[in-house]
Amino acid sequence: MVPHQKRDLDNLSTADSSFNTAESSITDSESTLTSNIHQYCRTRRPDELERKGKAKIYYCKYCKTGNSSSTTGLQSHIRTHHKDIELEDARPTLSGISAMQMRIIYDRMYEQGQTSELDKTVLDRIINTKLVRQALVDLIVVRRLPSRIVEWPEFHRFCYALNPSSPARLPSSHYTIKKRIEESFPEAKDIVRKTIQSAKTRIHLAVDIWTSPNNYLFLAVCASFVDHNDQLRNILIALRTVPGHSGEHQWSVLLPVLEEYGSIKTIGMIISDNSGTNDTLCCTISAYLAEEYWID
Numbered sequence: 001m002v003p004h005q006k007r008d009l010d011n012l013s014t015a016d017s018s019f020n021t022a023e024s025s026i027t028d029s030e031s032t033l034t035s036n037i038h039q040y041c042r043t044r045r046p047d048e049l050e051r052k053g054k055a056k057i058y059y060c061k062y063c064k065t066g067n068s069s070s071t072t073g074l075q076s077h078i079r080t081h082h083k084d085i086e087l088e089d090a091r092p093t094l095s096g097i098s099a100m101q102m103r104i105i106y107d108r109m110y111e112q113g114q115t116s117e118l119d120k121t122v123l124d125r126i127i128n129t130k131l132v133r134q135a136l137v138d139l140i141v142v143r144r145l146p147s148r149i150v151e152w153p154e155f156h157r158f159c160y161a162l163n164p165s166s167p168a169r170l171p172s173s174h175y176t177i178k179k180r181i182e183e184s185f186p187e188a189k190d191i192v193r194k195t196i197q198s199a200k201t202r203i204h205l206a207v208d209i210w211t212s213p214n215n216y217l218f219l220a221v222c223a224s225f226v227d228h229n230d231q232l233r234n235i236l237i238a239l240r241t242v243p244g245h246s247g248e249h250q251w252s253v254l255l256p257v258l259e260e261y262g263s264i265k266t267i268g269m270i271i272s273d274n275s276g277t278n279d280t281l282c283c284t285i286s287a288y289l290a291e292e293y294w295i296d
Helices: 003-033 036-040 071-081 094-111 116-125 129-142 147-151 153-162 174-197 247-261 276-293
Strands: 058-060 203-211 217-226 232-241 267-271
Touching (some): 036 058, 058 071, 129 147, 174 247, 203 247, 267 276
Parallel strands (some): 203 267
Antiparallel strands (some): 217 232
16 A cells, blocks of 8 residues: 555544544533433433443433433333323434534544645635625725725735635736726616605706816716705716817716706706806706706
8 A cells, every 4th residue: 555545544534533523422412402302311220221332321201111222212202101291392403413513523623634625615615706896896986996906915915814715706907896897887877866866955066177187178077965865965976078168068968967867857056167168058058958848
């Protein structure tokens, strides 16, 4: 026999021994915690056997002859010979036996340094991959963190400290985060849309144009309102490129935003900086509402 085969056989023998010891320990010392049948048992007399082979013998406290080498057998004896006794459910608690058995076996394996594979399996199974993905996206978006956080070694070490199996479930590229944000955006946007449509007040808008370092123009649109829970909300509902500063250009971008959120008829006040183009924007909105919805 080659050395590694002998070592494998030794390990199997040790595991079997641990399992048998665990079973024996449960039968001897823990069974009183997992079965109600013991309240119907009496202490054995000096001339009576304690065991039959490896099985413990249970003696009926209502008669001198009733006994069984299993709790189920004693339960059957009481129901047959002592029908006036209302027997409670004496079945062992399976979860209790399993938990005790696994704890004993695990302790034995831990002492022998054989739990690494078991620990890895448990850590793998407790990770909810879908929940991890969504929580990571929420963390980055809500706290405005860079998507490259998933490429930081420090972030991966932190996750490893929480669960050594977690780094394998994390993306390694910020492009993956970008894709996941794009996938989750429609659902998040729908929540905002429903909140705006159920608002208790008109939707008041603040608009402004920002110029990016590469000279792109972006129209930022914020909506302020009181929601159905009487909470004041002030949220960014759009940040879109706009072809120019004129009021007409702004309206060409703002109108689709208001239509998407279903708030075109519930516009309240519009706040913007002191520019003639914004006066043009307000006049354009007023003319559109009067023509399309007869709103003055």
